[in-house]
Amino acid sequence: MKDIRKVYYPDIVAINNATFSLAEGEIHALAGENGAGKTTLMKILFGLEKADKGEIYFNSELINIHSPVDAMKRRIGMVHQHFMLLENLTIADNIVLGIEPKRKGLYDYKKACEITRELGTKFDMVIDPEKRISQLTVGLKQKVEIMKVLARDARIIILDEPTAVLTPQETKELFHQLMLLKKDNYTIIIITHKLREIKEICDRVTIMKAGNIVGTYDVDKISIDEISKKMVGYDFEVSKLKSNVKPGKIILDIKGLSLTIGGKKRLDNISFSIREKEILGVVGVEGNGQKELSQVLNGEIKNYDGDIVLDDFSLKGESILEIRKAGISYIPEDRMVDGANLNGSIYESAIVLKSKEKEYQNGIFLNGRKLEEFTDSLINDYGVKCNSKYDDVKSLSGGNIQKIVSAREIVDARRVLIANQPTRGIDIGAVMTLHEKLKSLQSQDKGILLISSDLKEIYDLAESVIVLYDGKVVARINNIKDVNEEQLGRYMLGIDVQENMGASL
Amino acid sequence: MKLKDRLVSYSKKRGFSFQTFFFESLKTIMAVLIAYLIAIIIILIVSDKPSESIYWFVVGPFSNMMEFGELIKKAIPLMFAGIAACVIVKANQFNLFTEGAFYVGGLVAALIAIYIKLPAVLAVIAALVGGGLVAAIFGYIPAKLKSSLNVNEFVSSIMLNFIVLWIGVYLISNVVIDDASGDTATQIIPEVSKLKILFSGTNISYGLLIVVGIVILVKIFFSKTLPGYEIKMTGDNENFAKYSGINVQRRVVMAQTLGIFIAGVGGATEILSNYHRFNWKTLPGYGFDGFMVTIIAKNKPLFVPLAALFIGYLRAGADLMAFNSDVAQEVVAIIQGVIILLIASERFFSSSFFKRLLDNYKERRDAQRMDVMKNE
The missing domain is CATH 3.40.50.300 (P-loop containing nucleotide triphosphate hydrolases)
Incomplete structure (x- = not known):
């Protein structure tokens, strides 16, 4: 050619x-x-x-x-x-x-x-x-x-x-x-x-x-x-991000989640907790309950058994809006469909959460100036490549779209951020930016649930990890350094089950 | 030159491309020209005096103030229906009760005007708002059915149109009929409730100011308020709206009800401007026209009046031609259909075709310039 x-x-x-x-x-x-x-x-x-x-x-x-x-x-x-x-x-x-x-x-x-x-x-x-x-x-x-x-x-x-x-x-x-x-x-x-x-x-x-x-x-x-x-065009060093933060008290406690859809148990008695300053990785082969777990946690699915407790308050059965108000924000897996409005401008996709806050309103009107400033700050902080904040979202590359979605959610995360495949299919530059931002969020007493199919990402970011297989937690590793990729893969494919988890199988 | 540079840099900042705008406009203009060409060919075939027919069709609406006023008068209900449809389509809904809303709005406005005695300005406002509100109450039904039970609003709203039509016909032929009228119609609407003429020498009523006001309010609603923004997001991408915590159901119902309210006010305006009694025994058709108007306007509120004016011009010209020449009314309807079909389907014309034309032109121009420079 x-x-x-x-x-x-x-x-x-x-x-x-x-x-x-x-x-x-x-x-x-x-x-x-x-x-x-x-x-x-x-x-x-x-x-x-x-x-x-x-x-x-x-x-x-x-x-x-x-x-x-x-x-x-x-x-x-x-x-x-x-x-x-x-x-x-x-x-x-x-x-x-x-x-x-x-x-x-x-x-x-x-x-x-x-x-x-x-x-x-x-x-x-x-x-x-x-x-x-x-x-x-x-x-x-x-x-x-x-x-x-x-x-x-x-x-x-x-x-x-x-x-x-x-x-x-x-x-x-x-x-x-x-x-x-x-x-x-x-x-x-x-x-x-x-x-x-x-x-x-x-x-x-x-x-x-x-x-x-x-x-x-x-x-x-x-x-x-x-x-x-x-x-x-610049040096990319592997695994430099890992910091030595000590996790604090438990923020989010998941207790015995079970969910059955169409006769199949999608989630089976899942329990785990996230502490302050902790990035908890969730790994598993696609289709083993990650999607359902995030749907339950973000409030899309309400008819589950078990309980979700945020800072001692139960969030069971709350709507998406209520869960967001409680301080859990969510980076959806599919940025094109769920994360951003491809038919609108960057500005419109960026302000969707902030526009609800009194601080960004003027009586019955939106405070356009403040919202524009907010959008500009996101674009600058995350290095979104665009001509202006009024560009169509669909004119951007996947990495830049993801930057906008993640920026919006990370800024909004007051207690917990659920990040579902935050860097799938995007370029290294964007991945690095997002990893840095996730790390900086971690240092602010917040908890992050990182659902990812990229094991390198899990190793780079997470302190601890749970493995999902067939809707169950088959392994929980508190220090990710204790397990190698090979072993994680065996858990993911259901070949091995961690000993103390055996009871739940 | 400086002004041009500043315009370009400003538009870049606002994400506005002159080039795109230019091609989009070019497309619309081409569609109109082709449509008129076809219309003229049809006239040439059917008319014995084609030049006269074409004159009335194309130039007629601008021949004097009265005719121009007629054009505007025809455009006013189209603007109402267009902006109503625009609000509904923004939420990606197709509630066709705008049609029934025109009917209900007109009927209720006439009844309020006849049976409730109020002082001057208040009488008009009460009739307009009353017409809008009753229409909105009916319009809420298909909207709520959609959001709660997922009943297709397209179907339920069409059915509802006939329900309100026959309720209305029943009322004006049995309950509120004025036997003195010699028609199935209400009593005469008192002068105090009527919308007066805005420009003397024409038939343009104050309805024009009302609809322009509503268009501006709708524009502000969508660009500056939270509910407007959320409706637009819901219409653009429902998943995105849902995951961001927007109450999608509420916004869907809100957009439909609001659009229907505007259509109801439109029906009220039409009756209070141009009728002595309420005597509609069929649906007026404006509701359906509204969706056509908003499609031509690319669903942008500020373009709705322009699109409505265009359809108004088309209809005024067609009426004049039918009245003044030998072209039959039916042929006029065919021509209207052809033109509207072409305008509404202008998306068939690919922008890149025009872009290539322009690129070719630019290349040739640059080459010429180079030649000139070389010669110098």
Whole structure:
């Protein structure tokens, strides 16, 4: 790809001038902060976006890619960050969708299953073709996506942040399979910002920054520190944040939470407490009760058993507003849908909590000047990149949107902050800002519940951690240094249960 | 030049892009032009004296003060209905009881004016507010059903329109009928309660001032008050509103009731301005028009009067053409339909098309400039 330029209407330059090359049979990482243009560049290669300028050469022949159909003709396939599977159909159905095997003009389901099984054995994946997608774990869904691409005969496979939703074990498995593909001379592009993964399996890495290519390097000849420096433009030191704060008295006490939805126990007798100045990590494979736990704690779900006690006051059955008034603030998992108003301005998403306070009102009117000052201070404190506070939220990158959501909630947290996946899928610069802010909140006698699937984040921030599996707390580690990632992974997958928790299982 | 720079820097600060605004306006103007072109083609086909017909259709509304006044008069209820729909759509609701509200508002205003004797200004205010309030009470029903039982307000509000229509027809043909009128109608509305003419020589009543006042209040409501802000957030993204502790149900009901109240006042204004008796036996249609107006206005309160004026102009011209030329009333209705369809669907026109045109132009201009500089 040569001299690619992409401008989004009206004047947002996504890719300024990018030249990118790929060698056959390699695993190539495309690294960079969010909003650097990685996904856009790959979408251009896959025909989902059209470049405003530039050329694409395939085996030194100039080609035009107008749509994914053209890309597939060149045997290029892409696995998106958000899966595009039909939930109600089986694995086999999904894999052959659009290229269905036919017998006497009718869909040959048996053949489809066969194809699926063949693909499975070829790449060391144990898979039941007749299972419905809705029954699969995230890791398996991703494998179905990859197999879908393989079934279409792709030789170049683009993976957009494949490990964002995987457990350490699943990641390992995926990497094993990618290595197998590589042995078969497939070419793989991984869009990522997890530096250790680049080191682990990639041959070369291309680093993008603000729409430009910084450079392409052999992974053997570049260190993690150097990559991160080139990505963000400043030094990124790992685990520097950990401070030595002594937790104080208990603020939030969760007592025997149980919740049943649709006959399935989503939460099963969960008890834990958060102390002042404590960051308590909650880990677990997605779908093991984290979502329900945060819904109960933020007041969205009220018909649970058990009790939530904040500073000796029960919050059982209180509304979202009452819980917020009591001093618990909440960073939702899905910033695009729940955290911010994408149809409005930054200002509108920033003031939603403050606007309710008397201090920010003038009689029946909102105090526009004060609210504007407040918004400006959030933008400045968190380094949100924008032209003005009246920019549309949807014109910002994911990291900048998350900065606004988190800033609003962190400022508002008077007792406890519940942060659900606060840094998922955002760039290192934004992650660092948010980690610092969470740490500074911790030093103010407040408690933080950090629900995260990024174990590195948990290790960087949390003092103690609980592990959820199948709606139960299967382990509580008071000092996170006492447990390694491997062991945490075993708890998360339900292989091990901490001894003193055995009674509750 | 300095002024331009300052404007640009100010607009940048407010997140306002002249370029975007320019393309958006261009789109609307193009839609209008194409629509009128199609209308003229239809007239050319059906009319024996096309030039005369087109004259009345396009220029007629501006031919004298009286006709221009007629245009404004037609636009006033459209402004009421438009701003009412705007409030409701801001909360992402589609409560079509604005239609019934016009009817109820007009009827109740007439009854208050006839049966409650009050001094001058008070009589008008009582009739207007009374009409609005009774409409709002009815409008509260589908709103509350939506928020409490999740009954689709679109369906329930349409049904409610017919309920209030037939209650009204029953009343004016049996209970409050004035036999002296020779019609199914109420008694004559006393002069003291009527809205007077604002500009002599036209039919424009004080209703214009009322609706402009309401538009400004709605604008302030949405940009400067907490309930207005929360309604907008709820309409934009209900999840976001809910998780931020906004009482979504309450805001949804509030927006609908408020919009219906405005529509009720609109019906009252219409009756007190232009009618001697209340004699509506069908729904007036303004409520539905209101949603069209607010769509054309991109749901921005301050654009609602402009959109209403445009529809008013279209209708005034169509009426003049039907009256003065050989184009049949039905053809006029077809032309109206075509124009409105095109305007309302202007989103079909992609902005990037115009942008590319402009970019091409700029490139060529820059190239020319370069040539000139080289030659120098």
